[in-house]
Amino acid sequence: MTENLTDSDKKQLVVGIDMGTSKTAIITDTGFKGMIRSVVGYPKDIIGVKLLGKTQVFGEEALKNHSALRLYYPLEDGVIKDSGDKDYNAAYELLKYMVDKAKQGQDIDVCGVIGVPSRASHVSKELISSLANEFMKTSMVVSQAFMVAYELNKLNNCIIIDIGAGTIDICGIRGTVPQPDDQVSIPKGGDYIDDRLETAIVQQYPAVQVTPRYVRGIKEAHSFVGNIKEPIMVTLRSEGKPSTYDLTEIIKSICESIIPDIIEQMISVIMGFDPDDQEEALKNIYLTGGGSRIRGIDKEIQRLLTDYGEVRVTRVDDPEYIGCAGALRMARDMPPEYWDKVSILGK
Template sequence: MGLFNWFTQEIAMDLGTANTLIIHNDEVAVNEPSIVALNRNNPKEVLAVGKRALMMHEKTHESIRTVRPLKDGVIADFNAAELMIRELIKLVYPKKPLFPPSWRMMICIPSSITEVEKRAVRDSAEQAGAKEVYLIHEPMAAALGIGIDVEEPVGNMIIDIGGGTTGITVIALAGIVCDQSIRIAGDEFTADIMEALRRYHSLLIGERTAEQIKIQVGAAMKDLENPPDDIPVNGRDLVTGIPKQIMVSYQEIAEALDKSIFKIEEAILKALEQTPPELAGDIYRRGLYLTGGGALLRGLDKRLSQKIKLPVHIADDPLKSVVRGTGIALKNYDRYPFVMR
């Protein structure tokens, strides 16, 4: 019987714009950036994937190109996505098995996804070796990952701030009651930081540097209880063309991100306006739940709470909430009506 179990293995995947996580045997087996490095002369040849590909990003010569196959939460480059998924699945078993297993795979997708985009995700998974593919909407997966009983007749609002999109969803009775999705999220924050340093310091920096600034001193408010120290940032002076270094504070970054966070606040208010009154009463008692990488932005929960006048809870380990929920749904795919075959 063990041999038959080997031939069908289950993996749950959070195929994100910024990071891809894979759960296998109840453990996060893969947690890598969603990026792949390809040989320009042979587009089917993968040179690196994940962290190794990210280290090459914006440092390549004419024979290598790095691709982020997902944009705004959906697949933008089908071939690169297929190659990336295939290579990431290989990381589940670093030692190549003699008989490769067939995969039963569950992938989470944005709730605003179109049928064409859904088909692209399914096809990519099948081309990468999946025999059975199930899809689940990200907000449902996030709610399961947080530990919410999605089947009870109680309203819960989930705010999932990922790399490409922010999804604001009200869930009750194992279904999505109302849903707002905006293309303001981690990638937009990174672009805001690049633009702010270009405008105010005449300093040109790359995506990787902006991402590191966001992680180290990213903030949603200019007044934090435990502020991070200023950090040195290296880039190219746009006036002289010579490399230079400046010091960047969290207040500067909070100012740079202000407009994007304001748009997220507006989307949350719009979603609350569309919420049926009985569910609104539940949300008033329970508050809002923040998940995704954007939830780690310093002071974001406090800022949202001040604006919306409701408690805001950050999920434990918000980066892994969605993939953990996807893993739970995969184990119980017969039980949940929202799992798509």
């Protein structure tokens, strides 16, 4: 006997996607996990096409071949630039590329939740939602901070501090999907630290040559705030020759330079909570994003907030994937019938 598979019987791949300024990550309910830098390159001319053998290149491969390509960072500043068609296309192609990878060659419908920067405008969210509809059967666009809270199962009286590449986003979660008033964005994420670090190294050691990529590597290996026992000694090239340099003070002061803004904005987010809830919110502060890996930053934020009573700052596990994991959890928990009504959660 042959069974006719109806549309609703057809298997679906459920995905959680986190579309960030610097990286886009995807997780599926079948265990696939993937991450790519959020950049798409198009060959500048026919030589580039010949060299690369294709008309579009994604992620690290695009960065590696940058001289032959015109690069687009579709979510630069956390939003799709509404004006440029190219940014829209790049966002479309990047997202589709990741979804295709996650399908692993299967001909299967895909549904899922897409997290976008909390500060993305409603227009940007609508744009992402409409482009996703072209290759996903059902999709819903949600703010990243909410996905993190969802994964932590902290949907009330909690504060998410997301130290990303472009910005630091601080969001109060108060039992509903966060509204623009619940969140603030500070333009001092990892890219800002990288720029300042590069400038400081060159100022202190003028003969040294560094590239932005190398500086980022130094930061990711050694970032810290507060005190550490061993000095940070790094090999740099000066006039072509390698030597070792002490970067302890430079790294410390630049990493610490983002903290006053975090504290100032934290206070305004705390004040957005009902006074009865502030005590609980202060015990539920979670740090995420790649910058949450800066050694000592959780303790330092906690220390600077001690005047406010008992404060607990917790670093999440797996900060690069937690948003994605929350998106997948939400996609699995929520019946797709409901999604049409809430295809963009949080205006």
